[in-house]
Amino acid sequence: MLGRSLKMAFWIFHDHLGALLIANLIWATAVAIPIGIALPPLFAGDLELGIVLGIPAVYLSLFLLNPVLGVGIAHMIKTAIDTRDAGIGDFFAGVRLYGFRAAALGLCYAIAALALGTSAWFYAAKLQSTYPLIGYGISALAVWLLALVGLTAQFTLPALVQRKAGTFATLRLTALLVLANPGLCIGIAVQCLMITIVVAVLLPLFFAGYGAAFLCIPSAAYELLARKYAVGGLAASPVDDASDDYLNRGLKDLLFPWKQ
Numbered sequence: 205m206l207g208r209s210l211k212m213a214f215w216i217f218h219d220h221l222g223a224l225l226i227a228n229l230i231w232a233t234a235v236a237i238p239i240g241i242a243l244p245p246l247f248a249g250d251l252e253l254g255i256v257l258g259i260p261a262v263y264l265s266l267f268l269l270n271p272v273l274g275v276g277i278a279h280m281i282k283t284a285i286d287t288r289d290a291g292i293g294d295f296f297a298g299v300r301l302y303g304f305r306a307a308a309l310g311l312c313y314a315i316a317a318l319a320l321g322t323s324a325w326f327y328a329a330k331l332q333s334t335y336p337l338i339g340y341g342i343s344a345l346a347v348w349l350l351a352l353v354g355l356t357a358q359f360t361l362p363a364l365v366q367r368k369a370g371t372f373a374t375l376r377l378t379a380l381l382v383l384a385n386p387g388l389c390i391g392i393a394v395q396c397l398m399i400t401i402v403v404a405v406l407l408p409l410f411f412a413g414y415g416a417a418f419l420c421i422p423s424a425a426y427e428l429l430a431r432k433y434a435v436g437g438l439a440a441s442p443v444d445d446a447s448d449d450y451l452n453r454g455l456k457d458l459l460f461p462w463k464q
Contacts, residue, residue, distance in 0.1 A: 205428055206391040208451055212285075212424035215450040217417055220284050224416035227280060227295040231273040232411045238265040267310035271361060273299060275306040277416055278361040281423040285450070302364050308371040309360050313353065320350040355382045355389045358396060361419065362426035381429055392425050424450075 217224060242261035246254035279298025284290035323346035331339025356378040363381075364374050382389045396418055403409045431445065445451055 205385075205388050205425070205432075206395075208445075209388075209392065209421060209425035209428055210395065212427070212448070212450040213417075213420035215453055216281055216284050216424065217413075217420045219288070219450075220280070220290050221413075223280065223291050223295070224277070224420075225413055226292050227277050228413050228416040229411055230295070231270075231277060231415045234269045234273055235265050235415075236410070238262075238269070263314055267314040268307055271306040271310040271313075272303045274415060274419060275299065275302045275361045275364060277419050278423055279365045281420055282362070282365045282427075285423075285427050288449075298365060302368075305364055305371055305374070306361065309364065309374065312371065312375060313357055313360075316353050317350070320346045320353065324350065352379070352382060355386075355393055358389075358392060358422040359426050362423040366426065366430060381426075385429065388425060388429075392422055395421055 238261040242254065242257040245251075245257060276295040276298035279302065280290045280292075280294045283294045324343045326343075327339045327346070328343035329339075331342075356375065359378040359381060360374055363369075363378050367374065367377060369377065399414065399418055399421075403414045428445075
């Protein structure tokens with residue numbers, strides 16, 4: 205399923221490149237501004253001011269603006285899957301429809317990341333001299349849970365726009381999907397990590413299309429999982445695999461699009 209997910213993601217990105225790049229530019233600019241405001245004091249050597257500005261900036265950037273605007277892109281991708289026609293209006297519609305729930309999801313992930321990240325360090329360090337096995341065991345559990353949280357995070361926005369469920373129902377669904385499909389979810393995470401590494405090296409790609417490309421992959425994977433579990437109650441698109449041109453195009457369609 206990983207290969208089919210990547211294939212679908214590629215053709216979604218290819219077919220709707222213009223609108224996705226515009227939406228990505230809006231997302232990237234909004235996410236970058238808070239970090240850009242917090243960095244100058246650090247570069248100037250003012251550590252205290254940098255921390256005071258940095259902590260709210262990280263939250264505002266990664267856990268508020270990122271999901272609120274990212275859900276607009278996820279909605280665009282879902283519309284592209286269902287109708288083969290998605291535009292920038294779908295981006296703003298997604299933000300309007302799901303923005304508050306996306307912000308609530310961001311808050312949940314911020315709390316989880318802080319609690320689990322702190323626990324991973326605290327118990328190993330504080331219990332090292334008295335109960336090292338217990339301390340390392342709790343820290344290892346915190347690291348494992350942090351990895352699980354990270355794997356679920358890639359599917360929360362696609363799940364939100366497809367199921368239209370509440371915050372905790374979305375979190376529960378994504379956790380169940382990860383536990384039931386660990387290989388696929390790890391594969392998706394590796395692909396997204398590779399995109400992130402490339403963007404980190406070639407920073408202009410962050411504004412050129414990183415967020416949209418990143419979201420296309422888990423959105424496509426979630427769509428295929430939704431079709432797989434449709435009998436179990438997941439809402440899938442009206443398009444099935446046999447009639448899905450995103451899954452039935454190849455290199456010839458890329459090189460000779462006029463021959464379709």
